[in-house]
Amino acid sequence: MVYGGNVERRTVLKAAGATAATLGLAATTGCGGDGGASADGTVTIRYAWWGAEDRARRIRKTIALFEKKYPKIKVKTDFQPYLDFWKKFNTQASGGNPPDVFQNAVGFLRKYDAKSVLLDLSEQVEAGNLRMEGFRAGLEKFGEIDGKLLGVPVGSNSMALVIDKPVYTKAGVKPEQGWTWDEFEAGMRKIRDRTGRAGDSGMYGVMYLYDLYLRQNGKAFFTEDGLGFTEADLTDWWTRAEKGVEEGLYADPKKVAQIKPKSALAAELCGSEFTWDNFTVRYSAEGKSEYALAPIPTTDGKKTGQYLGSLMLSASRRTRHPEEVARFIDFMVHDPEVAKIMGYDRGVPATQAQFDAYRPTDEVDKAIAAYEESLVRAGVLEPITPHPNGADICESAFLRIAEELGLGKRSVGEAVRQFFTESKTALGT
Secondary structure, eight states: OOOSSHHHHHHHHHHHHHHHTTOOOOOOOSOOSSOSOOTTSOEEEEEEEEOOHHHHHHHHHHHHHHHHHOTTEEEEEEEEOHHHHHHHHHHHHHTTOOOSEEEEEGGGHHHHHHTTOBOOTHHHHHTTSSOOOSBSTTGGGTTEETTEEOOEEOEEBOEEEEEEHHHHHHHTOOOOTTOBHHHHHHHHHHHHHHHSSBSBSOSSSOHHHHHHHHHHTTOOSBOSSSBSSOHHHHHHHHHHHHHHHHTTSBOOHHHHHHTTTSOTTTTTSBSEEEEEGGGHHHHHHHOSSOEEEEOOOBSSSSOOOOOOBOEEEEEBTTOSOHHHHHHHHHHHHHOHHHHHHHTTBTBEESBHHHHHHOOOOSHHHHHHHHHHHHHHHHTOOOOOOOOOTTHHHHHHHHHHHHHHHHTTSSOHHHHHHHHHHHHHHHHTO
16 A cells, blocks of 8 residues: 655655544534635635655645646645644544545545545546546456445555565575465575575565465455454464564564664664565665565465555545535546656556556656556455554554564453454454
8 A cells, every 4th residue: 555755755655544543533614715706717726745845846836736637626736744634634623624525545444434534436437537547457346345435546556575686596596476475484584594684574564465365375464344353363373473573584573673764674673574665765865775575475375465565545525515526536537748747656557548647757666557557467466454443543442453473562361452452442343
């Protein structure tokens, strides 16, 4: 899944759940939007997103194109860093005045749908104001929840293994599509023994990697209304992670915590790290080595459990301008010029037209595009598992408790029990 911009965009995954989970939302009342049309028929819609200044600069350029094509629709903008965005959004939504259209992510769809915040865009599709064809690899279904269209993807990403190429070469480890977890572990041992470096940054708190492992084994992190795994499952996963740290296969969590926000891979504490493919540019910016994308290990040599995640655009149920909002979203996800301006800032463009319009010239973005194309060719992509209301709180708990486990503040058993206790409360199960 894709989050904020630049370094913030690439590090916020670990911080996202930690505070988003604490943001409550009261029942919404009143109407959102910026009022009715002006005397000449011009309407104004409000658009909010999270990210850094570079994303804001790019988005403002795309809005200028939109307003040129639709001179009767004006767009007021608002952007914040990720955590500030959700604080402000909650305040606005609680007061019945959320932005007409805003950046969103899958973990929040059921949460805000349950609070009657999100507009079902299906009616606008039927009216011809929003096109839902031309999306890559099934992404058009990404924002559908319980038969309602609650978000439209603007970019895509997938989990990957980012490797330090010289380290892997020195260790003689050659990751290939379909390699197994046993082969991965053997590779980590080679890296440890031949380079003196831990093989990987560790798997304690990488919730989305654990989701893939569960999917490989016929389960999933989430079901539509709860968790899709047992305490015994998580005990096995975290025990495996703990053993890997003890054996030097995974980086020392205390050292990883000390060098934050720099990544363990760029800090040369390990030879690889699981993360989202479009975060790859982070390592080139932070580190001194050469980095590449490698396949996710498998249980059976075939199934990776992978899916394309995405940032998306959602609309407020309170908007007074649903048609104009729909046309705005349509423009942002289909117009080729938008892709040329945005590049891969929000992930690889979600529609084929935008994907074809922007062909990256730098090596990192080329590698990201090639990696996602390889996933399509390999036929490993599957639909994402629905996230229930409360998923953001579960993600926050997983990240926090896993870090406590890694730092020695909890035993595996204590950590598992605490996670399930907090998750059951969050999910109402």
